Amino acid sequence: MLLERPRAVTFDCWSTVIYETDPDAAHTRRIEIVCEAAHAAGMPVDEDLAADVLRRTWDRFDVNWEAQVAPTPHDMAGWILEFVGAPGVPVRGSLARALAVQSLERRVLPLPGVDETLRALRREGVRIGLICDTGYSPGSTLRMILARTGLLDYFEVTTFSDEMGVPKPHPFVFSRTLEGLGTAPDDAVHVGDLKRTDVAGARALGMQTVRINLHNDDDSEHPDADVVVSSHEDLLAVLGYS
DSSP, rough: SSSSSSEEEEEETTTTTEEOHHHHHHHHHHHHHHHHHHTTTTTOHHHHHHHHHHHHHHHHHHHHTTTOOOHHHHHHHHHHHHHOOTTTTTTTHHHHHHHHHHHGSSSSETTTTTHHHHHHHHHHHTTTEEEEEEESHHHHHHHHHHHHHTTTGSSSEEEEHHHSSSSOOOOHHHHHHHHTTOOOGGGGGESSSOIIIHHHHHHHTTEEEEEEEOOOOOSSSOOOOOOEEEEEEHHHHHHHHO
């Protein structure tokens, strides 16, 4: 158990409360979207080139992410067209929209036990927030996904990097969420799966941290959380609400 029961708990999104059942199918669909956009721009590409373009785009995303810059789907669409050789063409907006809503085609499920965890915390009067870094799927799309899974209404505040302009571990996304929850950092716990962003960002603000490795076990060399759990059942026990 942590030292004190928290007044608020914030959660990461992917691999903490929801997960994608078939990432390979999602990647295949993005390849198709790139091919369609390139054809519309008059620069047809095959699937192998489209896959390489997506890899280069994600590499640039990672560089920005680690520099605490939050690219939007519109930014990423622009990079794709740049790598295809058709920068500035008018299909950028439609490509960004196609990438943004593509995740709605995917099968996304809650992690086992997360519904019970959120329900128990709400029953105890704990304030609950979500802090999520976004990529191809913006906050507007992720809210729809969370609504489909039945989880959205548990979160009093939802903070997404594309809407904030910065990703985790930037302190702004954590402080802004806690302000919305009316809770000080030393009365709050953040739960996530990544050490560099979830753990480091929350800890720097003075929050307690829990890393959940149920779906993704971060083996990086960054400092670990105060507590590591392997299930949402264990999470509830650590928070003192089991």
